[in-house]
Amino acid sequence: xxxxxxxxxxxxxxxxxxxxxxxxxxxxxxxxxxxxxxxxxxxxxxxxxxxxxxxxxxxxxxxxxxxxxxxxxxxxxxxxxxxxxxxxxxxxxxxxxxxxxxxxxxxxxxxxxxxxxxxxxxxxxxxxxxxxxxxxxxxxxxxxxxxxxxxxxxxxxxxxx
Numbered sequence: 001x002x003x004x005x006x007x008x009x010x011x012x013x014x015x016x017x018x019x020x021x022x023x024x025x026x027x028x029x030x031x032x033x034x035x036x037x038x039x040x041x042x043x044x045x046x047x048x049x050x051x052x053x054x055x056x057x058x059x060x061x062x063x064x065x066x067x068x069x070x071x072x073x074x075x076x077x078x079x080x081x082x083x084x085x086x087x088x089x090x091x092x093x094x095x096x097x098x099x100x101x102x103x104x105x106x107x108x109x110x111x112x113x114x115x116x117x118x119x120x121x122x123x124x125x126x127x128x129x130x131x132x133x134x135x136x137x138x139x140x141x142x143x144x145x146x147x148x149x150x151x152x153x154x155x156x157x158x159x160x161x
């Protein structure tokens with residue numbers, strides 16, 4: 001910006017400014033214009049960040065699922081119930097005394113590669129008394145399915161419901 005039109009009056013040896021007018025002129029130099037190429041583009045950084053975060057999340061989820069699929073390869077076989085037991089399930093302490101619930105468990109035998117294994121499995125039967133559990137046990141024992149890790153068949157889960 002350039003000041004234009006300054007008037008001064010001189011009286012003797014001292015210079016006295018009597019009136020000052022300042023005009024602001026906008027310089028508009030002629031800048032050569034360049035044509036935009038067909039290859040120019042602009043980037044929306046917020047959208048780009050969201051897409052990048054979604055891609056990272058998708059890759060992490062894929063890796064996690066792939067890793068778990070390789071680790072948790074369980075085989076299954078049939079099991080035979082060898083016996084039952086009634087054990088305490090939960091104990092609840094109140095102001096008026098304790099309350100105990102009971103459950104039945106099955107001893108399940110199964111074989112993997114000609115080797116015998118056994119596991120205790122929850123029957124799903126519960127009651128507030130041992131006699132209640134004993135009465136709820138079925139007369140004919142259900143069939144059991146046993147899932148086990150092929151590397152360590154002793155680690156297993158039995159379902160006899």
